[in-house]
Amino acid sequence: SLERNQRELEVMARWREGKLEKExxxxxxAIAKKKIFLREKLADLQNARTEVVKExxxxxxxxxxENLDEKIAALLENEKHSDFAVTPKGEx
Numbered sequence: 001s002l003e004r005n006q007r008e009l010e011v012m013a014r015w016r017e018g019k020l021e022k023e024x025x026x027x028x029x030a031i032a033k034k035k036i037f038l039r040e041k042l043a044d045l046q047n048a049r050t051e052v053v054k055e056x057x058x059x060x061x062x063x064x065x066e067n068l069d070e071k072i073a074a075l076l077e078n079e080k081h082s083d084f085a086v087t088p089k090g091e092x
Contacts, residue, residue: 063071
C-alpha cells in the first residue's frame with residue numbers, strides 16, 4: 001500500500017512531466033511560427049518602404065548638368081513671388 005501509493009505518485013509525476021513537455025513543445029512551435037511570420041512581415045514592410053523611396057526618386061525632378069537650362073527656363077516661365085511675410089498669428 002505505501003509502495004503502491006509511491007508507484008502511483010511516480011506514474012502521475014511522469015504523466016504530468018510528459019504533459020508539461022508537450023505543452024512546452026507546442027509553445028516553442030508557436031513562438032517559432034510567430035518569429036517566421038514577423039520576419040516575413042518585416043521583410044514586406046522593408047520592401048514596401050524601398051519601393052516608396054524608389055518611386056519618390058523616380059518622380060523627383062533633380063537638377064543635373066544635362067537639364068539645367070531646361071529647369072532654369074521652366075522657373076523663369078513660372079515665376080512665383082514670395083516677397084511676403086507671415087506673422088506668428090498666421091497673418092500675411
